[in-house]
Every structure is written in C-alpha cells, then in structure tokens.
Amino acid sequence: MPTAKLVFVVDDNPSMLRGIGRLLRQCGFASRLFETGSALLKHGSFDSAVCLILDVNLSDGSGIELRHRLADQGIAIPVIYITGNDNPATRMAAMTSGCVAYLTKPFTANSLIQPIERLLAGVV
Template sequence: MPDRNLVFVVDDDPGTLKGVKRLLREHGYASVLFPSVEAFENCDDFDAACCLILDIDLNKESGIELRHRLKADGVSLPVIYITANDSPATRMAAMASGCIAYLTKPFSARALLEPVGKASAGLA
C-alpha cells in the first residue's frame, strides 16, 4: 500500500526541487527528490509513493520516455508532468503516456496540489 502522503519528484533543476519540496511539506506531504533519471532508476520501491512529479526535459533524458519504461516494467505510479518547454506535440505525447496532470512552469501551487491530492486520496 503506498504512503498516501509521499511524493517522488524528478527534476534536474535544484531550484524546482527545493520549491516543490517546500510546497509539498507546507501541505502535509513528504517528498523524495531525485535530481536525475539515473538517481530515480536506482530507487527500488516505486510503490512507496502516491505519485510521481516528473519533469519532461531532464538533461539528455526525457521524462516521457522514463514514463514509458516504468509502464513497461509494470510500475503504475500516477504521473504529474511539469515542463518549461510546452508545445502541442509535447503535450500530446505526455497525455498519451498516461498522466494525471500536465503543468507548465511556472505553475501555481493549486495547479500542483490538486492532482497530488487526488493521487493521495487514491482517485488518480
């Protein structure tokens, strides 16, 4: 059973990681931060969290490709994408990969907390 208050966050921007962690903490959520795809792939307890906040552009990696690999491996963690590089093609690829939200940076606290809350409640 996942921890309904634990959120995994993957983003290569230290400022975004820090800000998201602070926001989540202020609203009663714990977080585990991963500064890279490699760091996240070393995690072996994907079922521990209620959801994954995933940047789409991660250095040389794609958050969308990571999502596809997770699905292929049977990991069904709900995903909230965040990106600073919005485009119709990226948005369509993200939605097709099966996300519960797609947010463009900068996003409001409410825009992030709503899908996190749904995932935490088991509604995602």
C-alpha cells in the same frame, strides 16, 4: 501521528526541486527528490509513493520516455508532468502516456497540489 503521503519528484533544476519539496512539505506531504531519471531508477522501490512529479526535459533524457520505461518494468505510478518548454507534440505525448496532470512552468501551488489530492481521494 499519521504518516505523511510520499511524493517522488524528478527535476534537473535544483532550485525547482527544492521549491517543490518545500511546497509538498507545507501541504503535509513527504517527498523524495531526484535530480535525474537515472537516480529515480536506481531508487528501486516505488510502492510507497502516491505519485511522481516528473519534469519532461531532464538532463539525462526525456521524462516521457522515463515514464514508459517505468511502465515497461511493471511500475504503475501516477505521473504529473511539469515542463518549461510546452508545445503541442510534447503535450500530446505526455497525455498519451497516461499522466494525471500536465503543468507548464511557472505553475501555481494549487495546480500542483490539487491533482495529488484528487489521487488520494480516488477521483482520478
């Protein structure tokens, strides 16, 4: 049996986190769920993940700043940002940070899964 592709998810809303985890499972992906950016950083190993779904506004800081911290540590992982508080400045900061997708909550299952599938196909 093939191994499911692993996706990391960081969101401080437990129900959103569980929902995304469930969606990923239904679409054939494995997931590792984190409620804070600190928990993600403590995890330490990023090589196995195909991408990171990252909430822009976390209880312990900015998801965009977390993305920059990862990059500063030499961790190159594709990021899909999700946010419930969209505004032009945040959108520009997210896009400038090098994300593969920027989604506003609520988003469709398809809009979340398609960027992951494009990554796996080498299209992004």
